Amino acid sequence: MRSEILFEAKDLKKYYPIRRGVFRKTVGYVKALDGVDFQIHTGETLGLVGESGCGKSTLGRVITKLVGNSSGYLSYDGSENLLELNEKQFRKYREKIQIIFQDPFSSLNPRMSVGDSIAEGLRSFKRLSSTEISAKVSELLESVGLDPDIGYRYPHEFSGGQRQRIGIARALAIEPQLIIADEPVSSLDVSVQAQIINLLIDLRKKYNLSYIFISHDLRVVNHISDRIAVMYLGKIVEISSSNQVFNSPQHPYTQSLISSMPQMDSEQSAHISPLKGEVPSPINTPQGCRFASRCPRVMPVCRKTEPILEEVTPGHSVACFLYKNSKT
């Protein structure tokens, strides 16, 4: 099953300048994204995992152009480079790409009724009469598993899980094709998480959506994604089908991430020593491989040159010298 490429990113970069002094002189950059490439096919879910500060949320925001001044190449369905478009030209792609935010408590406007929040996108993108809009809002609320008549109520009247459903309804309102879900379940209770994941799986089938599913919870990502990209300090270090990444991880970072996941029903993780040290600051990224300072299998070459993401087996790319050597 090889469908067409819906979305493509090449060499995506986002540097945040650090300014100091009276004249706000730029003294350095936080390299939140430093050359990210990936593709998403129609109907596919790409999982994005990594620890905090690795750039996963920045990636979601760069794609939706919620943060500007990024460089690289983004294309939607074979279009020209989205990053070079101005806001007016980009508008027609806004309908296609929507985002679900992490924290359902702060991402809804407390002074707007839920119905208005959901209708906001409809009003600005679709030409609909007010009766059509309210019909559509009820329909959306119903499709995310809420009572269709609650449109007049306000966000504070809802629980976290219900608010996240509202956030999802909002993203769905203008019928996008690609939804970026930025940690959609991490602030929810365990018993409610499963409900939201099920909802996302149902909606994907119903509307043939593609997702970029950002999360730090490997188990959840593995469950919902077709492919998984593992990020470390602004770069993708491994990308492959979720089965491959989860069951035969190649990059030492992915391996240790998976082994440090708390296991429910075995002591299998007990013998693997946890990863030492912490993620280095993205301000002065070390020369060579970014992971070299924590890597259990570091080699001299890792500290000098940076490995590039290369295919090890078909469909499985890893950025690590361990596999380069074995091939040549």
Add this chain to the structure above:
Amino acid sequence: MVTQPILKISHLSSSFKSGHNYIKVVDDLSLHINPGEVVGLVGESGSGKTVTALSILQLSNCLLEGSIELNKHELIGMKQEELRNIRGKKIGIIFQEPMSSLNPVFTIGKQIAEVIENHEKISHKQASLKAISLLENVGISQPDIRYHEYPHQMSGGMCQRVMIAMAIACQPQLLIADEPTTALDVSIQSQIITLLKDLKKQYNMSILLITHDLGIVAQLADRVAVMYAGQIVEDAPIKEFIKKPEHPYTLGLIKSLPGKHKHGEKLFSIPGTVPNPLSWPNGCHFHPRCSYVEDQCKVNNPCLFEVSPGRQSRCFFAGRLPDEK
């Protein structure tokens, strides 16, 4: 020989005053911790885990009923001066957010030394030497330099290590760890779990581990107590608990974990949401979400009773629940 529990909580209720009413947040909670035992207290947000921890040390101004015994000494109704001798010395506590629970205007070394100076007759110099060795013990490199640093100079994982050093400074018999890894990344989380495991062996402490993550409990705890809406619904040794939960809520929690499902399949989910303490349902607190509910559950709240030796459940159907795995 029956071992004497270090901490024995019987029929504890904690209520907060709201206007003219009291709102019960913890309801009829009984729990004991044996020497050297790690007990996991699991529950979703709002189930009363943290209030239980704060009630043990009486750090929140809620109305307490019932009894909390530490080595057979009743803590409820104890004078403040006596309580201060227990806090930090007999019972250490680690809070959830390491970054915000350290004082930003003192160096971390000073904060650790303060605990030691308060509880032990020891000179200032000796206390700081002890603080440095504690820092080393919790895995902080260059402890003599780090001693003079402030919390903002450290990462979340390091701050949590400092919190742990502070909590174990006087070698308490009981360590309460309230969501010790929730704010941390996965790789740091497993470092902290390993550290807690090592320290438990080294100091022979009992640990009350409060978390919402069953995976962490499975790695660290000997016994698990599950809370739902202010009550303990199940109390069991960890291995038996994972094999066969004896309460519909815990059964649902374990079934809803993604690992148990085929890829992309729909997850099992418990319908509804956790009730608010203002409106706990009559009868069993879980009955509106329960799939085994019967008429008696809507009227009577079952009490925690022994299903088999060492296992307790608060469900009329405990022991008779279908084995769904």
